[in-house]
Amino acid sequence: MRNDAKEAIVSLGKKLAKDVEEGKNPSIDVTVRTLSNVSYDKKTKKLLLGERKSAREFFNLGHIRKFVQTLEVAKIAKKELLDMGKHASLRDVFYMAKRTIPGSKINIVDDQTETDGAIEDLELITRFSREQLHVNANKMGSVAGKVVVEDSGDTIDWSRLGSGGWSIPSNVEAIQFKKVSAKYVIYMEKAAVWERLHEDKFWDKQNCIILSSQGQTTRGIRRLLQRLHAEHSLPIYILADFDPYGIYIYSVIKSGSINLAHMSETLAIPSVKFLGITGDDINTYDLKKHAIKLKEVDIQRLKQISEYEWFRNSKPWQRQFKLMKDFNAKFEIQALSSRGITFITDRYLPEKIGKAEMLD
């Protein structure tokens, strides 16, 4: 592992220049990113990419387009981002790469999927993450809790940011944790639930961190959770709906995803636990009347998830899947509001965390 992303790109360039000087066909070894090269590692409990590589050659009609795209993206990362100390979004990189090759009518890229793919390849070639190469994804989510960070020259106290909280940047690599008094982290998929817990000062009463996205768990959020866990040994609990999508969110944070298997090392957190909503909660907290009937797509998704290697042999999870099938329904976190607006803060969460009733 090199310790500098710029160096890694330069050494890729030198390798190719050497190929040219020696009269060889310039080529890059790229790890294969198809499903056949992805497997679940029982020891680390992560979805990992295998070692199988294939050569991408310059003098090869089938390879040349991707070859040039990879180099173009490497050039942008080095010259326009790392050298300049600037970051770009995936969409920016697409526009920066979208130019016509002089003397031809051929664009280097026509579609963002091409630059996105080239950047993922560059992650594998350099062993630096997209974020370390200064390419950011979507910005999303808020955080509050007893934590002080330093970022871009500012000292930010996550416990003193009013009703809004800190807006999580898309790239959290440069954040430094100055003081972490909180004892654990609750991540929730819904910003409305975050606002509920924040108004009730749940993080203050329970000395924890509350962290949410709105819709999707971005890489920035996954990486922030991962850093809080790795650098400060904080347990991470997931609060999601009792539906296939909520469980999928948990699964991705825990073990990684097939698409980003090459990033599991830095993104997956095998020790995360599922706090709720569980099928048992439906009975315990009398939520049955808030059932939302499973649609065909939910049933299919449930079947898929229940066959994941890390769920297949888990009795507790198979039990949950069976409960969902028996209810033939999914349930939302907000159903707890039917028991009173602060029920989640005053009773549900303290009880669940107190009894350590969490799914692994």
Place this chain on the structure above:
Amino acid sequence: MRNDAKEAIVSLGKKLAKDVEEGKNPSIDVTVRTLSNVSYDKKTKKLLLGERKSAREFFNLGHIRKFVQTLEVAKIAKKELLDMGKHASLRDVFYMAKRTIPGSKINIVDDQTETDGAIEDLELITRFSREQLHVNANKMGSVAGKVVVEDSGDTIDWSRLGSGGWSIPSNVEAIQFKKVSAKYVIYMEKAAVWERLHEDKFWDKQNCIILSSQGQTTRGIRRLLQRLHAEHSLPIYILADFDPYGIYIYSVIKSGSINLAHMSETLAIPSVKFLGITGDDINTYDLKKHAIKLKEVDIQRLKQISEYEWFRNSKPWQRQFKLMKDFNAKFEIQALSSRGITFITDRYLPEKIGKAEMLD
């Protein structure tokens, strides 16, 4: 206008109790919220709801369901939110209202659209906004700039929040502006563009506020823009894609929307200006090669928008619509990145703002 939301709900209750005592059919006057009662007011330049009202009666099979829903929501707002000093999301209110009428199998509400509608009616009846009734919508967006606010007992300096910025709460009614040094506001629909401007410290160099959502302009964001404009006379500039959707975003912020016509008074900002991307920018900044062909749905949307009353007689806007039709293409803000990653910060925005080249 009453000065207390609780009082307004109590007086609704007293009115109904009086109806009962007097042996009358209890009824509520609700302003009609159909298209026929919405019109564009040329003087204020806002889409406004008319004065036409209809009575909603208790002893009326066609009215009873909505009548009860309105009262249920009024009870929740008064007893569970305002009295308790708590806020709830629209989804929470749905679950709180979703109970079976004793001795029957009838739920007060079956679907969130019913509570959403009842809350909008309650806004009209009480003349207090949903936010003032303590019901919040989605939380979204980030802000940075030379502004200090006080919120929930914290003092928050928007210029000292690292790369993330302040996460905008869904409800901004209680925020107090302590110090506003910034001279204007740029609102952009894309968080990635916000991160670009933030990394370049655009707000610091130009002494402005940068504010973004991710996807939709929530009521919280619209209200925050409105307050910055009304209380601190800051001009608001919109930075959006040159496509029908970007122009629609501008139109809603400026004049309001049909759905929320009853809120235009507090949400619409007729003086906002469209900063870009414009059709002229495509030529001036040589972006033509980044054309994205209009789809059928774009063409229809463009036709609709060009017929809006406030665009129909505007020569500058009709010119833009024609440019878009002639290009047969839309263009994204990020296309500017093809000219260099900081082109937007160093040249595009200073030039546009300097020349006051904005569409009204």
